[in-house]
Structures are given as C-alpha cells and as structure tokens.
Amino acid sequence: MRILHLITHFDLGGAERVAANIAASTTEGMEYHVVEILRGRSDYTTKFVSELRAAGVQCHRSWMPDISWHFLVERIAALLFPLRMLYIMLRLRPDVVHTHTETPDLALYVSVRLMPWLFRHTRIVRTIHNTRLWTGLPRTARWVERMFVKRQSNVAISDSVRDAYAERFGSVPPIIHNGVSEVPQHPWSQLCQGKVNILFAGRLEPQKGVRVLCDVLRMLSADSRFFFTIAGDGSERPLVEQTIAGDENSRPLTNARLVPPIYGLAGCLASFDYLFMPSEFEGLSMLSMEASMNRLPVIANDAPGLRDTLPPDWPLMAHANDTDDYRRIFGRLCDDAFRTRIADRAQQYARANFSIRGMQQRYEEFYARSRH
Template sequence: MRILHLITHFDLGGAERVAANIAASTSEGMEYHVVEILRGRSDYTPKFLSELRAAGVKCHRSWIPDISWHFLVERIAALLFPLRMLYIMLRLRPDVIHTHTETPDLALYVCVRLMPWLFHHTRIVRTIHNTRLWTGLPRTALWVERMFIKRQSNVAISDSVRDAYAGRFGSEPPIIHNGVGEVPQQPWTQLHPGKVNILFAGRLEPQKGVNVLCDVLRMMSADQRFFFTIAGDGSQRPLVEYTLAGGETGLPLTNARLLPPIYSLPSYLASFHYLFMPSVFEGLSMLSMEASINRLPVIANDAPGLRDTLPPDWPLMAHGNALDDYRRIFECLYDDAFRTRIADKAQQYARLNFSIRSMQQRYEEFYLTPKR
C-alpha cells in the first residue's frame, strides 16, 4: 500500500510531526511518501528531511516559497497544486492520500474538484488537528468540509476536536490520538542554576496565550527565584520584547529572556523544571505530550486540546488563564519532591494514552477501510 501525506511544509510544527511519526511506521507492506505544499526553508528543514529519509520515507519538495501573508500565498499554492498533483498521481498511483492542516486540505479539495476521476480508486484521509478551522474563511469551510464529510475521511485527534467539529459541521469523526515517544535527553547549557527554570516554547501568536504570558512575566518580575526562557517567533514577538524591556515602567525584566525557536527541543525538555502553556485552544498539544513523556511537568490553561493531554486531576491547571490561579500554582513549584512526583504521574499518563505505535496501527487500519 502506497500512502502520501500532504503537509504544509517540511518545518517545525505539530501536524508535520504527526505526519512524520505515522510515516516512520515499520509495518510490512506500507510505503510512505510526504509531500509539502510550500517549500520549507528554516534551519529545521534539513534536519526534518534527514530524519524522514533515514526512516525510509520518500520526500517530495515544493517549488513555491513558504511566505505567510494573509493566507494569500497558501491560496495561490492550493490553486496551482493540481498541476503538480497530476504528475504525482500518474507517477505514484497512491492508494491513500492523507492530508494535514488547512493549506494541504484546500490544495487537495481543489484537486478533487478539478480532476475527480483521478481519485476514484484512492482513499482520502484527513486529520483534524485543531478545534478551530478556517478562521475568517466561512465559505471555504463549507466547500472543503462538505467533501471530507461525504468521503468519510475525517479523523479527530481529541475529544475537544471531535466535539468542536461536530458542533460546527454536524459530523462526528472518529478519534485517533497523536503519539509521542521518549527522546534521549541532553543538557541545555543556558539554564540559570539555583533558579526554577520555566520554559515557554511555541509560536508567538494569540492562540498560544501570549498576552497571558506577558501578564505572568510582569506578575513574576520581582521574584528572582524563577527564570523564564521564551523560545519562539511570530506576530506577537514585539509584545514580548516590549514586556521584557519593561513596558511602561522602562525597567527591563531580569528573570526572563527571549530566544529563537529551539530546534530538536524534545531532546532538551528534561533540563527545565516546568513548561508553561497558557494556550487559548489547541488540537491535541504535541508539546505538552512530549514534555510529559520526557518528565517535564506542564503548567497549563484548561483549554480544549490542552487539558486532554494531562491527567484529569492535574494540579498545575489554571482555569480560564486566571492570574490568581497561576499565582497559586507558582507558589507550589519550589518543592523538588512535588516536582518529581508529578513528573512521574505525567509520564505514566502519556505512556498509557499517547503511544506512537498505537497511533500508527490505528491509522493503518483506517487506511484499509472501504473507499467512499
């Protein structure tokens, strides 16, 4: 069986990581390809490609540059993709096409609309990675989702994603949880000894709760027992820089710093004491699961798709990103015995619920269900 995964780009991202983990399956009789819609060009791209190729996955690069500008480049790429897809389909004749995130979803939709005969014998599978889809594109949402629902292609990654999709589109997809694995750990050399080192890592966008991150940084600015490492980039980077520079007070924060994204981040997670995730919503947070399985406790907002990754009685959960909840949580973080205990608890939960091999096998079973 030949399976094509369509991803936005060979770059750092939760959906891309899921596609890579599925494609790395060692199941007999499965041949995996990964196709990007936009050409990834970050420092992480060569590492990602090397990892896939080492696992025997065939990688197909795009020639359209990855430029984010009001979703315009993504739409152009989707409209041009049928020319490339025709060549791929005639050359590879895949049994399954598995798409991830909105840009590949839209590209595949355009292909099916323009060349429906090309997909008569191909199973289409689509993973829904987020609780919110097609923001600002309601008409596109209706067109694209109608196709995926008709073909019974959809798979949700969590209860929150399934319920959000059912509430908006009236269809309840099956659930296959994302899988993560334990990664050999190496020391992060930029820690601040003698302090509780807290990591925030991710895109600096509203979804990730960057406003709340800045509120917490201001709240904790006088407490030198903590040191915050913020690793990421995005549209709200200026807000973070303004906060670290002292904002209206003009007094720079001395217990926090901003770094670019940390590549190979999972291999450094155990170096930190806690991970801070004030996300407003997630699909099923890969970073939270990777942190747990590598024994890094997560300070989390009880957002859909984030709370699903942690034990039901998790003690480091804030409700609605309330600052009073975070103030209470931070008072518990000095106790090493407490941290060891909840790190064990999180790791056991992640091992039980988010196995990579289980995810691979369940998707491969889904690939074999009758074509629609």
Template structure:
C-alpha cells in the first residue's frame, strides 16, 4: 500500500531488517511488471546478520546482483568484501556541528574523560574497567561513564569505591556537551562508522581510541591517541605518559579538520544524489 501510494523511483534502505523487508516485498511483487523501483542500500556495520547468518547468505546475493550497496567506511567495505566478495563504493555519514554548552558535572582541577556507549564487550566496557582498575591510584583524571547494559552492576560497584568515577544512565542532549570534556575514550572492538567520535572531533575534543574497524576510519592514519588490540597497557601508557607531552590545541585542530573535511552533511548529500541520478538514468 505504501509503495502504491508514493510510487518511488528509488527505495533507500539501511541494514539489516529493512533489507529483509524489502527483499520480501520484491519476492511478493515480482509478478507485477510495473513495480520496478531502483534500490540504494547503506551498509552501516562491519558485521552483518550476526544472529541470522543463513538468512544473510540468501539475501546478500540479491543486493549484490542489483549493485545497490554503499559502505559508510573503509572498514565496512573491507569486511563486506571478505564476507561476500563484492567491492563497494564508500559514502561517509555526514554530521553538522552542534553548538556546545558547559556540562555542569565536570570536576574542577581534573582531566575529565568521557565514555558513552552500551556496557557490552563490543564497546570495550571490559577494557575500560581494566584501565580504571590499573589507574585507580591516579589523582589526575575523572572518568564520566554514560550508558547501560550487562556490565552496569560491575561498573557501579567499582565506582562506589572510587571517587574519581561518575556513572550516568544517560545524559540528555549529550552531543551538545561533548566539547566540555577534555577527552573522549572509545575502546570499541568494532563499529560501522561511530558518530560519537566524529561529534567529539567537531567539538574540538580529542578521542582516545582502539584502532578497530570503523572507529579508526574517523581519524587520520597516524592519530597518536590510538592503540592496537585494545591493549590495556597501551591505554594506560597514553593516560600516564603520552597525554603529558601532547600539544592539546594542535591535536584538537587536527581531529576537527579531518572530521570537517570527510564527514560533512553537504558532502554526504552530494554523493548520494550522484548515486540516485545514476540509478534513474
């Protein structure tokens, strides 16, 4: 009914359940010869169909056949090619700069570090805990941890005995406060293309990262606040040693320029419009 109401020239879907819904729609509508829209499909994750691998093996050949896949990062492109054998174009997601406000929970006299995300292994919450435990004698930093998930009780129990940690279920409008923090900490094991790190760069807040698929794509290849394999020792070395010697303003400017050049709304819009025009020619 929705298709008959709007009769779109192009249907743009995003992984994964919308992909499944469109595949079902096409299977049901193939006998109606006048229903022939074109498709564009954005792939947001480096790992597809995690709980439905057999379903993915059925559906992916359909989208490959119609040449409609677009990756959001070099990591999603690389992982898709390994999994399904098809090379994809890349269109980075775009973001606008958000006017910043001061976060009232900052601890004066400390270096305020933000972690925000699900409390799960994918986001490196276990690595965060190990870093906090290793650095529990440090007086320099205050960690602000925002989120919920399987590790919530463990995080909160640890925070009870450490006055250098604040835990929040959520901070409403977080993107407008990111610029208040000195650093963002992202020990993620994989991402599609994380918007949080881009938002931080646009707010001139440098991010300490695991050099993982998707996340590494949001910074220059030689980004100095990056570690391999979620090494707790390397993260601790950054906090205890490397942050002492960095030129903070210069690093923040490098991150801002990279985000501005690669992840603007206008750039994303122009590149998708070019894809749409090719489809309907």
C-alpha cells in the first residue's frame, strides 16, 4: 500500500511530527511519501528531511516559499497545488492520501474539486489536529468540511478535538491518539545552576497563553528560586521581550531569558525541572506528551487538548489560567520528592496511552479498512 502524507512544510510543528512518526513505520508492505505544500527553510528543515529519508520515507520538496502573511500565501499555494498534485498522482498512484492541518486540507480540497476523477480509487484520510478550525474563514470551513465528512475521512487526535468537531460540523470522527517516544537525553548547556529551571517552549502566539506566561513572570519576578527559559518566536515576542526588560514601572527580570527555538528539544527535556504550558487550547499537545514520556512534569492550563495528555487529577493543573492556581502550584515545585513522584506518574501514563507504534498500527488498520 502506498500512502502519501500532505503537510504544510518540513519544519518544526506538532502535525508535521505526527506525519513523520506515522511515515516512519516499519510495517511490511507499506510505502510512505511525505509532500510539503510550502518549502520549509528553517534550521530544522534539513534535519527533518534527513531523518525521514533515513527511515526510508520519500520526501517531496515544494518550490512555493513559506511566507506567513495573513494566510494569503497559504491560500495561493493551495490554489496552485492541483498542478503539482496531478503530476504526483499520475506518477505515484497512491492508495491513500493523508492530509494534516489547514493548508494541506485546502490544497487537497481544491485538487479534488478540480480533478475528481483522479481520486476515484484513492482513499482520503484527514487528521484533525486542533479544536478550532478555519478561524475567520466560515465559508471555506463549510466547503472543505463537507468533503471530508462525506468521504468519512476524518480522524481526531483527542476527545476534545472530536467533541469540538462534532459540535460544529455534526459529525463524530474516530479517535487515534498521537504517539511519542522516549528519546535519549543529553544535557542542555544553558541551565541556570542552583535554580528550579522552568521551560516554556513553543510559538509565541496567543493560543499558547503568552500573556499568561508574562503575568506569571511578573508575579514571580522577585522569587530567586526559579529560572525561566522561554524558547520560541512569534507575533507576541515583543511582549515577552518587554516583560523581561521591564519598563518605567518595573525592573528588568533577572530570573528569565528568551532564546530562539531549541531544535532537537525532545533530546534535552530532562535537563529542565518543569515545563510550563498555559495554552488556551491545543489539539493533543505533542510537547506535553514528549515531556511526560521523558519525565519532565508539565505545569498546564486545564485547556482542551492539553488536559487530555496528562493523568487524571494532575496536581500541576490550573483552571482557566487562574493566577492564584499558578501561585499555589509554584509553591510546591521546590520539593524534589514531589517532583520525582509526579514525573514517574506522568511517564507511566504516557507509556500506556501515547506510544508511536500503537499510533502507526491504528492508522494502518484505518487505511486498510477504508480501501476501495
């Protein structure tokens, strides 16, 4: 069986990581290809492509530059993609086309509408990675989702994603949880010795709770027990920079620093003491699962797609990003025995629920069961 994964770009991202993990399957009789819609161009791209090729996955690079500007470039890429898709389909004749995230979803939708005959004997599978789809694009949502529902293509990655989709579009997709693996750990050289090192890693966008992060930084600005490393970039980076630098009403923070995204982050998660995730919403957070799998406890907001990754009654969970909850949580973090106990609990939960091999097998069963 030949499976073609469509992703936005070969770059750092949860959905891209899921596609790569599925495509790295060693199941006999499965041939995997990964196609990007926009050409990835970060430091991570080369490593990502090399990793896939080493696993025997064929990678198909795009010529369309990856420029984020009000979703305009993504829409142009989606409208132009059918020309490339025609070539790929005639050359590879895949049994399954599996799409991830909105740009590939839209590109595939346009291709199917323009060339329905091309997909007559090809199964379409679509993983829903988020609880919120097509923000600000209601008409596009109606068109695209009608196709996926009619073809019974959808797979949700968590209960929260399934329920959000069912409420909005009236269809209840099956669930296949994302999978992550334990990664050999190596020390991260920039830790602040003698402190409780807390990591925030991800896109500096509203979805990730950046404003709450800044509130907590200010709340703990005088607490010398903690040191925060904020690794990432995005539209709210100036807010983080301003918070750390201080202003006329506050002093510069001495217990926090902003660094670029950490490539290969999974391999150094155990260097930190805690991961801070005040996200407003997630699909099913890969970072949270990777942290738990590698014994890094997560301080989390009780948000859809994030709470699903952690054990029930998780003691480091804040409700609705409540500052008082975070004040209580941070008051417990200097207890080493407590940290060891909850790190063990989180790892056991992740091992039982989020293995990569289990995810691969469930998708491959879905592919085989759905063939025409």
